[in-house]
Amino acid sequence: MNDLPSAPATERNRYPILEQLKVLLPENAQVLEIGSGLGQHAVFFSDAMPGIEWQPSERKPELPSLEMRVARQGGANLKRPVQLDVQADPWPSGPFDVVFTANTAHIMSWLGVKRLFEGAAAVLPAGGMLIIYGPFTLDGQFTSSGNLAFDRDLRSQDPEMGLRDVTDIDKLGKNHHMVRISRIDMPANNMLLVLRRY
């Protein structure tokens, strides 16, 4: 019986994201995931790519449900989750080949996104990748009415939340020795942004 909580969107998007990760990730990649949530991606991706080692992480309040899923469903290449609020906690020492995060850039504050880049730049060697999945705007334009409504809803809950613009992500990358090498359009008006550390 599976009585673990799960996010329906994550159940859906894991397949198209996996397809891209299989192409992008080095075979034996050490991956650090930021904001692993309920651990659905961590379990699914590590199971589908047995050569990689996946380190999930979460903020302290969300950690117990992540730990529960990893303990119950994780394989040998899925590491025990670590506590990591990008605005408050020290990062695991790494180095990692890849920092991956899904649906977090519009949830954390812009300062949080800056800290995410700072932290990723510190744990990634030259050639390492920061891979960010989620909804973004392009030159200030929403790519769908659904994303516009989602952004409005987020900002009404908390003005610090909201969709980020790809141009601002690129600028942040430049400030942290990263260049975006790819923007992959994903189902349901999401994107996968791939930045390489140099």
Ligand SMILES: C[S@@+](CC[C@H](N)C(=O)[O-])C[C@H]1O[C@@H](n2cnc3c(N)ncnc32)[C@H](O)[C@@H]1O
């Ligand atoms: C919408 S959920 C996405 C969870 C998971 N990545 C997924 O795709 O199912 C957003 C996540 O971002 C995490 N988050 C928000 N602010 C954060 C921060 N400052 N540091 C680390 N994680 C953060 C939350 O704890 C939450 O789990």
